[in-house]
Amino acid sequence: MTNTLFDALFAPLGARDDAFLILPDGATMTGRAFLALVARQAHALRAAGLGVGDRIAVQVAKSPEALAAYGAAVALGAIFLPLNTAYTAAEVDYFLGNATPRVFLCDEGARPGLQPVAERHGARVLTLNADGSGSLRAAAQGQPETITPAPRGPEDLAAFLYTSGTTGRSKGAMLTHGNLLSNTEVLREAWRFSDRDVLLHALPIFHTHGLFVASNLVMLTGGRMIFLPGFDQEVVLRLLPQATTMMGVPTFYTRLLDDARFTRDLVGHMRLFISGSAPLLAETHRDFEARTGHRILERYGMTETNMNTSNPYEGERRAGTVGRPLPGVELRVMQDGAEVAPGEVGVIEVRGPNVFKGYWQMPDKTREELREDGWFITGDLGFVDADGYVTIVGRAKDLVISGGFNIYPKEVELLLDEVPGVLESAVIGLPHPDFGEAVFAVLVARPGVALAPEAALAAIRDQLARFKQPKAAVVVAELPRNTMGKVQKNLLRDRYRTWFTA
Ligand code: AMP
16 A cells, blocks of 8 residues: 555655754754654544545644644645644634635634634644644654555645635645655756755745745655744854755845855855745845855746746756746746747746646636646746746736735735725735835725725734735825726836835
8 A cells, every 4th residue: 555645755754763853942853753743643633533535724833743744644645734824713714614624733822713713614623832732742642653654646635735816715726645746756856855965944834835845855855954933044044054955935045145144154065045936036146146156046836836947956047037847847838828939928837747636626716727738827927038947027916925925915905995994905016125025005095084094904904914914005096097997006016116125
């Protein structure tokens, strides 16, 4: 009996008595100890009713135990559904209603608010706190330290990762064992990861970048992770000397460059810096090289597809581009139903073993974005140059990416439009020195109402994760529109371009 992901990623840890996880306080966890934790948790979750094909939703702080929960879900043949820790109860309500998980894992502190939500959707609640304590640990205590994984093949589902939806609704991207493992195997070759690598891991593990790109790769290749709860500049600077590689969102790299202690000497020993999830400015790429001698390797991927393109390990890493399609991934640029010539901008489509199976219980959305012949319409606008390098120029779907997190303006606009005194709103992303982009709201008041922008933002605060909340707002007489009645957000972006940078 085989279990595609468990056999490739988790089972080999059992033979490792060396450190698999290095924690910020210097403590370590061996591969063997981690796998035993996975097994104990799996037995506890099985006792809680989790079985093959069931969903387990997880909204917990990053910790070794949280990563082990992913392994436990894989071992049981369940579907792992990680949720951003910033989501409010109203947002969690939607996810649990859509995915109807058997088990919901949350922080003890959040339990009073979330227990009724979980119960309404038929999910059993277990808790896992940032320090590893909680009812999951209690239930796992004394459980067997080995587990026979449920049989699962490449076509079986392993995870639902929720994306933000253009209409304000998130969609659960269904990812299979084969989707995840094939991409990790490709990245191992592309980025030359081995058991000698120590990855500095400061990314969240509720997102594809930190969970599947980073963690899966280290497990597959037998390396180690410096496993940090988040990006803390002091801790990162202190531990970089122990690392060989680092993955980050562009914000990580701009923050490091802002610090005089981030020097060539500090990172001279490093093998590789990788960036993704949001555009890395060509300027940051050049500043980074000038400071450290390293050329950041930028790659491009998304929740639905894992990684699609990458700059080369050997060869030219071209600033401002996301490199070429990875082996096995086809990429084309389309406009009005036809592929465009090199250099011309259009919507990027990708196809390959990495591409997801569709959106959970949303056949219409799936049909809109995933063609029957396997091409996925990414919604990103870009072009391919004569050498095959891909450049992303924007997003057809109007996405804002702030600090590496995606925000669909529509979701914020729908809430703002409900605020008393607001006639309509347009939410845009503006350049921000720290977050890359920051969410910004342009409001139109109802006739005769003296609308205070701050008050309008305060009114939606409880309904929206912090990272989605506009950082500033203005009130205008009317929104600019084109002849088709569409709001011309490009004009708004131009008008307020320097709001956060001036
Ligand atoms: P997510 O599904 O959260 O991973 O977000 C995926 C989106 O992030 C993509 O569709 C792109 O719009 C954007 N993205 C990811 N990597 C890059 C990159 N290297 N450059 C520009 N945009 C990127």
